[in-house]
Amino acid sequence: MSLSTAPAPAPGADRIDMVRARALSIRRSAFTMVHEAQLGHPGGDFSAADILATLYFGVMRYDPKEPRHPDRDRFIMSKGHCTGAFYSVLAQAGFFPETQLKTYMQPLSMLNGHPNRNYLPGIETNTGPLGHGLPVAVGIAIAGKLSARTYRTFVLTGDGELQEGSNWEAAMAAGHHRLNRLTVIVDRNRLQQGARTEETNSLDPLDDKWRAFGFHVEMIDGHDHGALLDVLGADPAGRDKPLCVIANTIKGKGVSFMEDNVSWHHGVPTDEQFAQAMKELI
């Protein structure tokens, strides 16, 4: 078994600092990809960056050289449009060379706008249409329980995405089966493609909804690396139900003119905006 929580922090550095540095690096990488492609979803890339950095550099056990190891922890990017951040974290975790990120959304690239498990290692299921990740994650968690394997299954959903009914079909099943090794993380940035979630089809009280479906719920600041590490890293053996982490985030987090601005859902930067953003992302 070669699975580990990869890689260890450098001597003298602590885990939180390492995750923070990775999150910054993911944002810079994702925005560079979006700038070059003039396509992408940078607002959601930025709201999810700290969550992804925490999972891949502080919580999950995996071996990029054996991406389908049966005991690996699974991560499903249900908000499949945020591939700028997702491909960046996979590359930084060693699943494929970072040089490949330059091909993002180029003709015939393996880096499709939405992730494809048959194109790149480290992707568990093809997402893009919303509301697909959690049902698959529930199946993975049931399989783990049947086989008495100890892997964990993580799924990151958008918040607007929770308007898709398939999530609640899956949530009901997860609660019923008491899938304690399943963790749903909601990237609660409160903005969907066209407007605020609460103006469009309100989700609140979101924590009550998950509790009603049989989840243990934690609400945290989705940009607080220490809180993310504590909550996501906690041993699931101490729970008898699935975990939902409502990560309160800011869409576009890290760049002043993008934060909480709906136009950056799939907005792309001019050269000047890109230069400005890179000055802020340090």
Place this chain on the structure above:
Amino acid sequence: MSAATKSVEGLYDCRDAFAKTLEALAEADDRVVAVVNDSVGSSKLGGFKKRWPERLVNVGIAEQNMVGVGAGLANGGRIPFVSCASCFLTGRALEQVKADVAYSNTNVKLCGQSPGIGYGELGPTHHSIEDLAWLRPLANLITIVPSDPWETAEAVRFAAAYEGPVFIRVSRYPVPALQHRIERIEPGKAEVMRDGDDVAILANGVMLHKALRAAEKLAEDGVSARVVNMAWMNPLDIETIVDAAATGAIVTVEEASVRGGLGGAVAETLALRRPVPMEMLGFPGFVPTGTVDFLFDHFGLTAAGIAAAARKAISRKGR
């Protein structure tokens, strides 16, 4: 939900062969699991549930989740047979079938129960005459329409052994056990069930035995009809279709919409490779209420109706 297995007339409900074969596979390989949407009874999986309760995942009435859970179980190393009325499996969960199964190319076996007009009187919401048209463009998804209990069992065994997505249409309409010339089904290979030179009847599923009876009727009048079993919708046996066109006239017969299913697939092939007169039998649109046999009669899906279509196709030769 009648539970007829083998009737006195020697007719079979293919769901019995499905369930029996799945139990045999499950006994031999503990990776085999079933996923259902409260469809234990209608899938005849009561025996499976009794023997392996933990390996039968009942997600309740939630087809989108059912297909996603199937894909997740495959990710976790299981061989999931997702079994549900075909109308809901292919209609309600079509995007999951597309993205989680076909496009993701996962090792999920989709079993569409009681397809076509198997639920006769219940009406078009419960009919599944569109399933083949919906699934046929989905790359990676092996699609099989078995004609009798033996072929159903073969399809289930094939699905378990094959690494990748499969859809099997499992009929409830009572059919006879047919005389096959082959000992094992071969992926993507149509079976010529009867030789003939004047016309070729291409059929699958519960229509195949009617096509064979039609050929017997035609033979009484000196018409030599070839009958081809088109159980494999994907991959499609292009060469056998082109060979059949050498008879100069083609009839397709399916328990499905005439748009986009077997008839559509054969018409595409003929148009590109060898155009000949063709008649397509199936359903023209939403089907009115009635018993299954009434509806087959009403739409000419009978031995006499197929024979008449064959004569019509022959009469159009050389025009």
